Amino acid sequence: EAKRSGGGRTRFCDDALRTGLASRSAVERGLARAIEEDHLVLYVQHIVDARTEELAAFEALVRWIDPGRGLVPPDEFIPVAEASDLIVALDRWVLRNAVDNLARWSAEHPASAVPLSVNVSGRHLAHPQLVEHVLEPLRRHGVDPRRLTVEVTETALLDDLASAATHLSALREVGVRIAIDDFGTGYTSLAHLRALPVDILKIDRSFVANLRHDDERTLIRMIVELGHLFGLEVVAEGVETATDARELLLLGVDALQGFHFSRPHPIADVGGSETRVVAQPVR
């Protein structure tokens, strides 16, 4: 009996694995085609100054338009893309489109100055051509590198610390700003923070989701103090209510991002005077 149920479990696992693999390669094929055929769309979400709640920056977030399934969220395809060089092609699509929009905004409004963040994956961060992939679209459009922020997760940074540090330093040298995304969930040490070329810490939204707990508030306060000691700007993600926003301001957070202020929406809908800069960088 035990043996039979054990066998059943194994069979079950094999089946799950097979369907998992089948759908993984289906996603890979579909996504490769989507990148080639431009079946992706760039969304943006507002990042606001914590004090004034005025627009301080945008974050670009990619969506896949699948003819059968409609809008597919990144959580369903980024992990698949990250298992292969597909993620490099995807990130480059996003970079090109993000910079196209920065150029369009400048053409539409002379005072356009709002910074735009893009997410760069770990595999891409370690890629020998990463710096060129970021700078080439900026050069082509004559866009000021200071208007682009590159977001990398703690895990991506620590995967290949040496090449991450080299690549990010080269970008920062020409003015690109660097943010550590989902901060607090990984293992960045004080030594890393001191050595890495970083401008912004983005507190992971899991901390914000638990703001009612004393422990979480203490952790946020520590991250804020740590960030400020290193001269960094601190952003909180996942701000869903006015209460969250108020609490985070009291904890010293500089900028806020979340559904309370804006849902991600197509970047094509953003333009004109909306993109002039409003909030001054806090530090």
Ligand code: C2E
């Ligand atoms: P992320 O970079 O940390 O982006 C923030 C995510 O939190 C976005 O999810 C956003 O829609 C979501 N979010 C924002 N405010 C709230 C809120 O108030 N409550 C909740 N519950 N969620 C909120 P999204 O767009 O689904 O993206 C998920 C992740 O996929 C991103 O996390 C990022 O790691 C990755 N990703 C998205 N776009 C790209 C891209 O262009 N390139 C790469 N490499 N990764 C991307």
Ligand code: MG
């Ligand atoms: Mg991000």
Ligand code: MG
């Ligand atoms: Mg994040």
Ligand code: MG
């Ligand atoms: Mg994330």
